[in-house]
Amino acid sequence: MTIEDPPQVRGRGRGDLIISVALNPALDITYTVPQLVPDTSHRVTGVVARAGGKGLNVARVLRQLGAETVVLGLLGGASGEHIEAELVAVGVPAQFTRLGAETRRTVTVLAQGTATVLNEPGPHVTEAQWAAFRDAFAERVRAARVVVLSGSRPPGVPETAYAELVTIARAAGAETIVDADGPALRHALAAGPALAKPNAHEAADLLGRPVRTRDDAVEVAHQLVRLGADAGVVSRGADGFVAVTGGTAYSARAPERVSGNPTGAGDALAAVLAYGLLTRAPWRDVLARGAAVSAAAVACPWAGEYDDDLAARLLAQTTVEQLDREQEPCHTSPPR
Numbered sequence: 561m562t563i564e565d566p567p568q569v570r571g572r573g574r575g576d577l578i579i580s581v582a583l584n585p586a587l588d589i590t591y592t593v594p595q596l597v598p599d600t601s602h603r604v605t606g607v608v609a610r611a612g613g614k615g616l617n618v619a620r621v622l623r624q625l626g627a628e629t630v631v632l633g634l635l636g637g638a639s640g641e642h643i644e645a646e647l648v649a650v651g652v653p654a655q656f657t658r659l660g661a662e663t664r665r666t667v668t669v670l671a672q673g674t675a676t677v678l679n680e681p682g683p684h685v686t687e688a689q690w691a692a693f694r695d696a697f698a699e700r701v702r703a704a705r706v707v708v709l710s711g712s713r714p715p716g717v718p719e720t721a722y723a724e725l726v727t728i729a730r731a732a733g734a735e736t737i738v739d740a741d742g743p744a745l746r747h748a749l750a751a752g753p754a755l756a757k758p759n760a761h762e763a764a765d766l767l768g769r770p771v772r773t774r775d776d777a778v779e780v781a782h783q784l785v786r787l788g789a790d791a792g793v794v795s796r797g798a799d800g801f802v803a804v805t806g807g808t809a810y811s812a813r814a815p816e817r818v819s820g821n822p823t824g825a826g827d828a829l830a831a832v833l834a835y836g837l838l839t840r841a842p843w844r845d846v847l848a849r850g851a852a853v854s855a856a857a858v859a860c861p862w863a864g865e866y867d868d869d870l871a872a873r874l875l876a877q878t879t880v881e882q883l884d885r886e887q888e889p890c891h892t893s894p895p896r
């Protein structure tokens with residue numbers, strides 16, 4: 561199956577639910593300083609604390625897109641309570657497996673158009689807590705059509721975690737998007753997700769060298785497909801992203817550079833791709849919308865939302881370029 565060929569059989573009368581998995585949510589602290597200078601102290605001119613982590617950002621954008629979504633994740637301590645209260649306040653449904661330890665914080669320092677990000681590793685998760693989460697996921701995924709698996713794993717969650725969740729989701733008839741890196745991405749690819757979406761930095765590991773150019777990104781997107789995904793998308797920050805499915809590569813980019821906070825732009829792209837899988841919109845339209853919405857997310861000061869008006873204006877001028885078809889080797893395995 562390629563992304564362009566919608567599956568003929570849908571689930572057992574399931575609705576339009578998209579699950580966004582948040583194994584390592586975070587209280588995202590964003591500081592603004594006039595200038596960031598290492599080895600000096602700084603007066604912070606702006607402080608914002610918001611519920612974040614990739615899974616939460618994806619869910620928020622899905623909600624803004626009009627999708628029905630629920631966050632499934634792991635949470636603990638006072639920052640966990642803050643996160644849960646905030647999700648209730650913004651109307652994003654969530655179901656968390658409780659941890660004894662404190663949910664992490666991340667710190668983003670905005671200065672002169674740059675964003676410096678410090679991500680804590682997260683709380684330790686026991687085997688029993690991971691098993692409890694997996695059971696809750698297996699139950700809930702039966703009602704879902706699409707699952708987004710994004711972000712880092714807290715200590716204690718195995719590197720096969722996303723692979724296990726892809727396998728459970730596929731068995732339940734739901735499609736999966738994986739946004740991860742390192743061994744977690746490799747294992748998840750082998751489990752056959754519908755789509756993998758690392759950024760260029762995260763994908764470098766698969767190429768064995770930095771992903772610098774568009775050609776590098778195309779090469780590694782093909783690699784994502786060879787390793788098991790139906791489609792591979794590699795995001796390249798302000799340069800947009802490349803997407804490969806069915807042996808064909810596409811490049812999409814917003815028509816202008818948007819200044820602001822790029823944190824969470826990749827999460828906005830993952831949300832649009834998930835919504836595209838759900839609606840089976842034409843692939844090119846999904847890619848154009850992904851480029852417009854992720855660029856419009858940069859205009860918002862915090863991760864997990866995008867500027868609606870800007871997204872509509874950018875979308876009207878976004879073009880998706882089809883690149884060369886890859887020459888398939890003779891020994892490729894048959895499509896699933």
Ligand SMILES: O=P(O)(O)OC[C@H]1O[C@](O)(CO)[C@@H](O)[C@H]1O
Pocket residue numbers: 584585586588612613614615617666679710711712713823824825826827863
């Ligand atoms: O899960 P990680 O890969 O550690 O990334 C977490 C961070 O990334 C963001 O989700 C932005 O992509 C932030 O909200 C922050 O929490």
